[in-house]
Amino acid sequence: MANSSTYHKTRIAPTPSGYLHVGNVLSFAITAALARKKGAKVLLRIDDMDRERVNPLYLQDIFDTLNYLGIAWDEGPSNVEDFESNFSQLHRMPLYQQALDQLAQNKLVFACTCPRSTQKPCTCLEQQLPLSTPNVSWRLITNNDDPIQVKTYIGKTISEILPVSMHNFVVKKKDGYPAYQLTSVIDDLHYGVDLIVRGQDLWDSTLAQLQLAGLLHKTDFSNISFYHHPLITDATGNKLSKSAGSTSVQYLRQQGKSAAEIFTMIAGMMGVTAQVSSWKALVEALVE
Ligand SMILES: [Zn+2]
Structure with a gap:
């Protein structure tokens, strides 16, 4: 991982749509380790736009888990109350709306x-329904050819x-709220993120977000490293x-597992047999 870039x-x-699991912990540990290595600040960005699935218990669980595991963050909410008052994505609705309006004006959505769960291919592009039709999602007219x-x-x-x-990924959901790909781009730009650490399962999302940012002429996004x-x-x-x-x-804590035992378990799940005492030691054990 040697490189001289700074972030x-x-x-x-x-x-906050479920209790955090060991996969989330691994992701947080790797993010924190890379930030420390590069002298980058860590922002806690909680995505609460999936209004149907957001649950206050899960919100509290995020803070409890990070505190229990000793994973610190430099920016973002310090607790649930601070989150609701100052950091919820609901506060940034005007920014998301501006982006959606821009896509509509430039005829980039249909x-x-x-x-949601249909197996049939979407043929709605040809229908040309008005964007103001009730209960429709907005899909991006994607460029599927250019790298x-x-x-x-x-x-x-x-x-x-x-x-x-x-x-043709969704940028606005049927419930009227902006979709994940759009809020993620807008939020990362809003907070000045220049390094995004995420699981391999989000590789397709990375490509989608880069294309979306390009269509919105948000050129700063193309300078973010992944x-x-x-x-x-x-x-x-x-x-x-x-x-x-x-x-x-949450379950592991109820079973009496210490933070070190949870980190050791995660190392084991990644195929590394080692006693691991902290998130820093976990990432070191995985890299060796
Ligand atoms: Zn459709």
């Missing part, structure tokens, strides 16, 4: 009536076209889900 700010960005440039943590540039999974880390998987090789209770930190 000013990275972020940990949990969603209204979609497809159910997108991704700057990596080690100073390389990767060039890739938009994956099929992101063709580090995509390996994921903890379950016994069947699948990504851990938030419903998997036995891997939630």
Whole structure:
């Protein structure tokens, strides 16, 4: 991981839609370690735009988990009350709305009536329904041909076209709220993030966000560097889900596990047998 680039700010960005699990902890530990190595500040960015799934218990769990594991952050809310008053994404609705208006004015979005879980391909682009139609999502008219440039943590540039999974991705949900890809771009720019550390499962999102930022003429976003880390998987090789209770930190704490025991368990899940006392030691054990 040797490289001479400097970074000013990275972020940990949990969603309060479930109890945090060991996969989240691994991501936070890697983010904190890279920030420390580069002298970057860590922002705690909590994404609460998924209004149907946000739960106050899960919000409190984010602070409890980070404090329990000794993972510190430099910027962002210090507790739930501070979050609600000053940092909730609801406070940034005008910024998201401005971006959505800009996409609409430039005819870069179309209204979609497809159910969320449909298997059928979306043909709504041809329908040309008015964007103001009730209960529609807005999909981006994506460029599926031209390569997108991704700057990596080690100073390389990767060039890739938009994956099929992101063709015409949603920027505004049926409930009227902006979608994750859009809020993530706007928030990272708003807070001046220049290093994004996230799991490999978000590689497609990275490409989508870079394209979206380009279409919004937010050129600063293309200067952000990305580090995509390996994921903890379950016994069947699948990504851990938030419903998997036995891997939630809250459950492990209730079972009497210390922070060191949780870190040691995570190392084991990544195939490393070692006694690990802290998040710093965890990342060191994984890199060796
Ligand atoms: Zn559709």
